[in-house]
Amino acid sequence: xxxxxxxxxxxxxxxxxxxxxxxxxxxxxxxxxxxxxxxxxxxxxxxxxxxxxxxxxxxxxxxxxxxxxxxxxxxxxxxxxxxxxxxxxxxxxxxxxxxxxxxxxxxxxxxxxxxxxxxxxxxxxxxxxxxxxxxxxxxxxxxxxxxxxxxxxxxxxxxxxxxxxxxxxxxxxxxxxxxxxxxxxxxxxxxxxxxxxxxxxxxxxxxxx
Amino acid sequence: xxxxxxxxxxxxxxxxxxxxxxxxxxxxxxxxxxxxxxxxxxxxxxxxxxxxxxxxxxxxxxxxxxxxxxxxxxxxxxxxxxxxxxxxxxxxxxxxxxxxxxxxxxxxxxxxxxxxxxxxxxxx
Numbered sequence: 160x161x162x163x164x165x166x167x168x169x170x171x172x173x174x175x176x177x178x179x180x181x182x183x184x185x186x187x188x189x190x191x192x193x194x195x196x197x198x199x200x201x202x203x204x205x206x207x208x209x210x211x212x213x214x215x216x217x218x219x220x221x222x223x224x225x226x227x228x229x230x231x232x233x234x235x236x237x238x239x240x241x242x243x244x245x246x247x248x249x250x251x252x253x254x255x256x257x258x259x260x261x262x263x264x265x266x267x268x269x270x271x272x273x274x275x276x277x278x279x280x281x282x283x284x285x286x287x288x289x290x291x292x293x294x295x296x297x298x299x300x301x302x303x304x305x306x307x308x309x310x311x312x313x314x315x316x317x318x319x320x321x322x323x324x325x326x327x328x329x330x331x332x333x334x335x336x337x338x339x340x341x342x343x344x345x346x347x348x349x350x351x352x353x354x355x356x357x358x359x360x361x362x363x364x365x366x367x368x
Numbered sequence: 369x370x371x372x373x374x375x376x377x378x379x380x381x382x383x384x385x386x387x388x389x390x391x392x393x394x395x396x397x398x399x400x401x402x403x404x405x406x407x408x409x410x411x412x413x414x415x416x417x418x419x420x421x422x423x424x425x426x427x428x429x430x431x432x433x434x435x436x437x438x439x440x441x442x443x444x445x446x447x448x449x450x451x452x453x454x455x456x457x458x459x460x461x462x463x464x465x466x467x468x469x470x471x472x473x474x475x476x477x478x479x480x481x482x483x484x485x486x487x488x489x490x491x492x
Contacts, residue, residue: 202482209468210475216393217471234388235414238395244411245398247380248439250462260440260464262382265398313396325396332397336382344440344464347482354489 184364191360195353202346209339216331222324233325237316245311246336258348260341376462379439383411383431383463385424386444389471394442411438415447425451431463438463445480446473456481 223233244265251259314321314329382399384391391414394400403409413419413427428451431441445467448455458465469475477483 199482199486206475206480213390213393213469214471214474217389220389220393221471234392238392238400240402240408242395242400242402244381244401246382247399248382250376250379250439258461313398313400328393329396332393336394336397336399340382340440340442340466344466347466348464350482350485354485357489 184360184367188357188360188364191353191357195350195357198346198350198353202343202350205339205342205346209335209343212331212335212339216328216335219324219328219331223322223328226322226324231317233317233321239313239316242313242316243311245313246333248341260344262337262341264337378437379462381411381438382440382442383435383438384442385413385415385427385431385447386442386468387416387447387470387472388414390442390444390468409435411435415444421450425454428454432458432460432465440464440466442466442468444468444470444473445476446470449479 220233224231246262246264249261249263251261314326317325381401382394384394384399386394391412395412399411401411409430411431413424415424424447428441428443431438439462441463443455443465447470448467455465455467467479467481
Protein backbone atom coordinates (compact mmCIF):
# COMPACT_ATOMS: atom_id res chain seq x y z
CA UNK A 160 0.00 0.00 0.00
CA UNK A 161 2.84 2.27 0.91
CA UNK A 162 4.68 1.77 -2.39
CA UNK A 163 1.49 2.48 -4.19
CA UNK A 164 1.19 5.80 -2.51
CA UNK A 165 4.78 6.62 -3.24
CA UNK A 166 4.51 5.75 -6.91
CA UNK A 167 1.26 7.48 -7.50
CA UNK A 168 2.13 10.59 -5.64
CA UNK A 169 5.66 11.41 -6.36
CA UNK A 170 6.68 9.76 -9.58
CA UNK A 171 4.62 10.27 -12.67
CA UNK A 172 3.87 6.94 -14.35
CA UNK A 173 4.77 8.38 -17.75
CA UNK A 174 8.31 9.24 -16.73
CA UNK A 175 9.83 5.82 -17.48
CA UNK A 176 13.47 6.72 -17.32
CA UNK A 177 13.06 8.98 -14.38
CA UNK A 178 11.46 6.10 -12.59
CA UNK A 179 14.76 4.24 -12.56
CA UNK A 180 16.62 7.29 -11.38
CA UNK A 181 13.94 7.68 -8.87
CA UNK A 182 14.42 4.23 -7.36
CA UNK A 183 16.67 5.63 -4.72
CA UNK A 184 14.29 8.47 -4.09
CA UNK A 185 11.37 6.10 -3.87
CA UNK A 186 13.18 4.07 -1.28
CA UNK A 187 14.00 7.14 0.78
CA UNK A 188 10.42 8.21 0.51
CA UNK A 189 9.23 4.78 1.59
CA UNK A 190 11.35 4.95 4.68
CA UNK A 191 10.17 8.43 5.50
CA UNK A 192 6.55 7.43 5.05
CA UNK A 193 6.94 4.39 7.27
CA UNK A 194 8.40 6.59 9.98
CA UNK A 195 5.62 9.03 9.39
CA UNK A 196 2.88 6.44 9.73
CA UNK A 197 4.47 5.08 12.88
CA UNK A 198 4.49 8.54 14.35
CA UNK A 199 0.86 9.01 13.43
CA UNK A 200 0.10 5.82 15.24
CA UNK A 201 1.84 7.12 18.34
CA UNK A 202 0.10 10.42 17.93
CA UNK A 203 -3.31 8.81 17.97
CA UNK A 204 -2.45 6.68 20.97
CA UNK A 205 -1.29 9.68 22.99
CA UNK A 206 -4.27 11.67 21.74
CA UNK A 207 -6.58 8.98 23.10
CA UNK A 208 -4.70 8.89 26.38
CA UNK A 209 -4.91 12.65 26.77
CA UNK A 210 -8.61 12.65 25.91
CA UNK A 211 -9.17 9.92 28.48
CA UNK A 212 -7.33 11.74 31.25
CA UNK A 213 -9.03 15.01 30.53
CA UNK A 214 -12.47 13.48 30.41
CA UNK A 215 -11.85 11.76 33.75
CA UNK A 216 -10.78 15.15 35.03
CA UNK A 217 -13.94 16.83 33.75
CA UNK A 218 -16.06 14.09 35.26
CA UNK A 219 -14.41 14.42 38.67
CA UNK A 220 -14.81 18.17 38.52
CA UNK A 221 -18.50 17.77 37.77
CA UNK A 222 -18.80 15.35 40.69
CA UNK A 223 -17.07 17.84 42.95
CA UNK A 224 -19.47 20.55 41.85
CA UNK A 225 -22.52 18.42 42.48
CA UNK A 226 -21.27 17.22 45.85
CA UNK A 227 -21.35 20.60 47.53
CA UNK A 228 -24.43 21.59 49.45
CA UNK A 229 -23.81 25.28 49.11
CA UNK A 230 -24.02 25.46 45.38
CA UNK A 231 -20.36 26.22 45.06
CA UNK A 232 -18.97 26.00 41.60
CA UNK A 233 -15.30 25.16 41.58
CA UNK A 234 -14.29 27.68 39.00
CA UNK A 235 -12.85 31.05 38.20
CA UNK A 236 -14.48 32.93 41.08
CA UNK A 237 -11.99 31.25 43.38
CA UNK A 238 -8.78 31.50 41.38
CA UNK A 239 -5.96 33.04 43.36
CA UNK A 240 -4.99 36.26 41.56
CA UNK A 241 -1.38 35.84 42.70
CA UNK A 242 -0.95 32.25 41.61
CA UNK A 243 2.51 31.07 40.66
CA UNK A 244 3.13 28.18 38.32
CA UNK A 245 3.95 24.88 39.99
CA UNK A 246 4.31 23.01 36.76
CA UNK A 247 6.52 24.55 34.14
CA UNK A 248 8.10 23.51 30.87
CA UNK A 249 11.72 22.91 30.11
CA UNK A 250 12.77 22.89 26.48
CA UNK A 251 15.85 21.07 25.27
CA UNK A 252 17.56 22.25 22.09
CA UNK A 253 15.53 25.42 22.04
CA UNK A 254 16.71 26.65 18.71
CA UNK A 255 16.16 23.47 16.77
CA UNK A 256 13.36 21.56 15.20
CA UNK A 257 14.36 18.63 17.33
CA UNK A 258 13.60 20.46 20.52
CA UNK A 259 12.07 18.34 23.23
CA UNK A 260 9.52 19.57 25.71
CA UNK A 261 9.29 18.33 29.24
CA UNK A 262 7.04 19.38 32.09
CA UNK A 263 8.74 19.82 35.44
CA UNK A 264 7.09 20.01 38.82
CA UNK A 265 8.03 22.45 41.45
CA UNK A 266 9.12 20.51 44.52
CA UNK A 267 7.06 22.85 46.64
CA UNK A 268 4.02 21.30 45.16
CA UNK A 269 2.26 19.26 47.79
CA UNK A 270 -0.88 18.56 45.89
CA UNK A 271 -0.45 15.42 43.89
CA UNK A 272 3.15 14.44 44.03
CA UNK A 273 4.45 14.62 47.56
CA UNK A 274 8.01 13.66 46.78
CA UNK A 275 10.33 16.03 48.55
CA UNK A 276 13.52 17.54 47.28
CA UNK A 277 15.33 20.77 47.92
CA UNK A 278 13.60 23.58 46.08
CA UNK A 279 15.96 25.78 44.16
CA UNK A 280 14.39 27.16 41.11
CA UNK A 281 11.15 27.98 42.82
CA UNK A 282 12.58 29.79 45.77
CA UNK A 283 11.72 33.25 44.57
CA UNK A 284 8.29 32.30 43.40
CA UNK A 285 7.58 30.69 46.73
CA UNK A 286 8.44 33.86 48.58
CA UNK A 287 6.18 35.81 46.31
CA UNK A 288 3.39 33.35 46.68
CA UNK A 289 3.59 33.11 50.43
CA UNK A 290 1.51 35.32 52.65
CA UNK A 291 4.56 36.64 54.38
CA UNK A 292 3.59 36.18 58.00
CA UNK A 293 5.39 32.92 58.27
CA UNK A 294 9.03 32.44 57.49
CA UNK A 295 10.23 29.91 55.01
CA UNK A 296 12.20 27.97 57.60
CA UNK A 297 9.26 27.55 59.92
CA UNK A 298 7.20 26.41 57.05
CA UNK A 299 9.69 23.77 56.06
CA UNK A 300 9.91 22.41 59.57
CA UNK A 301 6.21 22.19 59.81
CA UNK A 302 5.68 20.28 56.62
CA UNK A 303 6.87 17.07 58.19
CA UNK A 304 4.83 17.23 61.36
CA UNK A 305 1.49 18.60 60.29
CA UNK A 306 -0.39 19.64 57.21
CA UNK A 307 0.70 22.87 55.64
CA UNK A 308 -1.39 25.84 56.50
CA UNK A 309 0.18 28.04 53.86
CA UNK A 310 0.28 25.60 51.03
CA UNK A 311 0.41 26.92 47.51
CA UNK A 312 -1.52 23.93 46.30
CA UNK A 313 -4.28 25.30 44.03
CA UNK A 314 -6.74 23.06 45.87
CA UNK A 315 -6.48 25.53 48.75
CA UNK A 316 -8.14 28.24 46.66
CA UNK A 317 -11.31 26.33 47.19
CA UNK A 318 -11.03 25.98 50.93
CA UNK A 319 -9.43 23.69 53.46
CA UNK A 320 -11.86 20.86 53.12
CA UNK A 321 -12.45 20.09 49.50
CA UNK A 322 -14.41 17.14 48.21
CA UNK A 323 -12.31 14.11 47.29
CA UNK A 324 -13.62 14.41 43.75
CA UNK A 325 -11.85 17.75 43.37
CA UNK A 326 -8.60 16.16 44.45
CA UNK A 327 -9.22 13.36 41.99
CA UNK A 328 -9.80 15.93 39.24
CA UNK A 329 -6.50 17.53 40.12
CA UNK A 330 -4.78 14.16 39.79
CA UNK A 331 -6.21 13.54 36.33
CA UNK A 332 -5.27 16.96 35.03
CA UNK A 333 -1.82 16.74 36.60
CA UNK A 334 -1.15 13.43 34.86
CA UNK A 335 -2.33 14.89 31.57
CA UNK A 336 0.01 17.84 31.95
CA UNK A 337 2.97 15.76 33.11
CA UNK A 338 2.86 13.05 30.50
CA UNK A 339 0.46 13.39 27.59
CA UNK A 340 0.83 17.09 26.89
CA UNK A 341 4.61 17.20 26.41
CA UNK A 342 4.52 13.87 24.59
CA UNK A 343 1.91 15.16 22.17
CA UNK A 344 3.85 18.34 21.56
CA UNK A 345 7.03 16.39 20.85
CA UNK A 346 5.29 13.98 18.50
CA UNK A 347 3.58 16.80 16.60
CA UNK A 348 6.91 18.52 16.10
CA UNK A 349 8.44 15.33 14.80
CA UNK A 350 5.50 14.84 12.47
CA UNK A 351 5.85 18.38 11.17
CA UNK A 352 9.53 18.07 10.46
CA UNK A 353 8.96 14.73 8.69
CA UNK A 354 6.25 16.34 6.57
CA UNK A 355 8.71 18.97 5.45
CA UNK A 356 11.25 16.28 4.64
CA UNK A 357 8.75 14.20 2.69
CA UNK A 358 7.64 17.19 0.71
CA UNK A 359 11.16 18.17 -0.22
CA UNK A 360 12.01 14.61 -1.32
CA UNK A 361 8.88 14.59 -3.44
CA UNK A 362 9.76 17.90 -4.96
CA UNK A 363 13.23 16.67 -5.76
CA UNK A 364 11.75 13.56 -7.39
CA UNK A 365 9.51 15.71 -9.54
CA UNK A 366 12.27 17.97 -10.77
CA UNK A 367 14.46 15.05 -11.80
CA UNK A 368 11.66 13.52 -13.83
CA UNK B 369 10.95 30.48 12.22
CA UNK B 370 12.67 29.78 15.48
CA UNK B 371 13.43 32.82 17.54
CA UNK B 372 16.92 33.26 18.95
CA UNK B 373 17.96 30.69 21.53
CA UNK B 374 18.26 33.19 24.30
CA UNK B 375 14.62 34.13 24.22
CA UNK B 376 13.41 30.55 24.03
CA UNK B 377 15.28 29.68 27.19
CA UNK B 378 12.84 31.84 29.08
CA UNK B 379 9.90 29.97 27.72
CA UNK B 380 8.70 28.07 30.72
CA UNK B 381 4.97 28.45 31.13
CA UNK B 382 2.04 26.59 29.77
CA UNK B 383 -0.85 28.84 28.78
CA UNK B 384 -4.47 27.88 28.29
CA UNK B 385 -7.44 29.27 26.39
CA UNK B 386 -10.51 27.27 27.18
CA UNK B 387 -13.84 26.89 28.88
CA UNK B 388 -14.08 27.27 32.62
CA UNK B 389 -13.73 23.58 33.48
CA UNK B 390 -10.72 23.14 31.24
CA UNK B 391 -8.99 26.14 32.74
CA UNK B 392 -9.94 25.19 36.30
CA UNK B 393 -8.61 21.67 35.82
CA UNK B 394 -5.34 22.81 34.34
CA UNK B 395 -4.88 25.46 37.02
CA UNK B 396 -5.54 22.79 39.64
CA UNK B 397 -2.64 20.93 38.06
CA UNK B 398 -0.55 24.01 38.79
CA UNK B 399 0.10 25.60 35.43
CA UNK B 400 -1.50 28.93 36.33
CA UNK B 401 0.75 31.92 36.68
CA UNK B 402 0.14 35.60 37.22
CA UNK B 403 3.11 37.90 36.71
CA UNK B 404 4.09 40.59 39.18
CA UNK B 405 1.91 43.67 39.50
CA UNK B 406 1.31 46.16 38.01
CA UNK B 407 1.26 44.02 34.86
CA UNK B 408 -0.33 41.02 36.54
CA UNK B 409 -0.49 39.13 33.27
CA UNK B 410 -2.37 35.87 33.36
CA UNK B 411 -1.43 32.85 31.32
CA UNK B 412 -5.03 31.74 30.91
CA UNK B 413 -8.29 32.90 29.43
CA UNK B 414 -11.68 31.51 30.38
CA UNK B 415 -13.92 31.45 27.33
CA UNK B 416 -17.71 31.17 27.42
CA UNK B 417 -20.45 31.89 24.94
CA UNK B 418 -20.32 35.56 25.76
CA UNK B 419 -16.61 35.87 25.10
CA UNK B 420 -15.99 37.91 21.98
CA UNK B 421 -13.92 36.29 19.28
CA UNK B 422 -11.73 39.39 19.38
CA UNK B 423 -10.88 38.62 23.00
CA UNK B 424 -9.88 35.08 22.09
CA UNK B 425 -7.72 36.41 19.28
CA UNK B 426 -6.15 38.94 21.60
CA UNK B 427 -5.24 36.23 24.10
CA UNK B 428 -3.92 34.03 21.31
CA UNK B 429 -1.72 36.88 20.04
CA UNK B 430 -0.61 37.68 23.53
CA UNK B 431 0.45 34.10 24.28
CA UNK B 432 1.97 33.34 20.88
CA UNK B 433 3.54 36.64 19.89
CA UNK B 434 3.84 39.22 22.61
CA UNK B 435 4.89 37.11 25.55
CA UNK B 436 8.26 35.42 25.39
CA UNK B 437 7.83 33.27 28.48
CA UNK B 438 5.25 30.81 27.14
CA UNK B 439 6.41 27.40 25.91
CA UNK B 440 3.13 25.62 25.20
CA UNK B 441 -0.30 27.06 24.45
CA UNK B 442 -3.21 24.74 25.15
CA UNK B 443 -6.47 25.61 23.50
CA UNK B 444 -9.78 23.82 23.52
CA UNK B 445 -10.52 22.46 20.08
CA UNK B 446 -13.92 24.14 19.98
CA UNK B 447 -12.36 27.46 20.94
CA UNK B 448 -9.69 26.99 18.28
CA UNK B 449 -12.54 26.55 15.79
CA UNK B 450 -13.62 30.11 16.52
CA UNK B 451 -10.25 31.47 15.45
CA UNK B 452 -9.47 28.64 13.03
CA UNK B 453 -7.78 30.85 10.45
CA UNK B 454 -5.37 32.13 13.08
CA UNK B 455 -4.61 28.71 14.47
CA UNK B 456 -4.07 27.13 11.08
CA UNK B 457 -1.78 29.86 9.85
CA UNK B 458 0.28 29.78 13.00
CA UNK B 459 3.66 28.34 12.02
CA UNK B 460 6.13 29.63 14.59
CA UNK B 461 8.28 27.04 16.34
CA UNK B 462 7.65 28.62 19.73
CA UNK B 463 5.42 28.43 21.57
CA UNK B 464 4.05 25.03 20.65
CA UNK B 465 0.32 24.90 20.11
CA UNK B 466 -1.84 22.02 21.26
CA UNK B 467 -5.57 21.60 20.82
CA UNK B 468 -7.29 19.71 23.59
CA UNK B 469 -10.82 18.37 24.00
CA UNK B 470 -13.23 19.99 26.44
CA UNK B 471 -16.01 18.58 28.53
CA UNK B 472 -18.80 19.41 26.10
CA UNK B 473 -16.77 19.02 22.95
CA UNK B 474 -14.95 15.72 22.81
CA UNK B 475 -12.01 15.25 20.50
CA UNK B 476 -13.08 15.46 16.86
CA UNK B 477 -10.62 13.89 14.40
CA UNK B 478 -12.22 15.90 11.58
CA UNK B 479 -11.02 19.09 13.22
CA UNK B 480 -7.65 17.75 14.22
CA UNK B 481 -5.08 19.94 12.51
CA UNK B 482 -2.46 17.18 12.45
CA UNK B 483 -4.80 14.72 10.77
CA UNK B 484 -5.96 17.34 8.31
CA UNK B 485 -2.37 17.94 7.31
CA UNK B 486 -1.94 14.21 6.86
CA UNK B 487 -4.79 14.19 4.39
CA UNK B 488 -3.20 17.05 2.53
CA UNK B 489 0.12 15.23 2.44
CA UNK B 490 -1.51 12.21 0.85
CA UNK B 491 -3.16 14.45 -1.68
CA UNK B 492 -6.76 14.35 -0.65
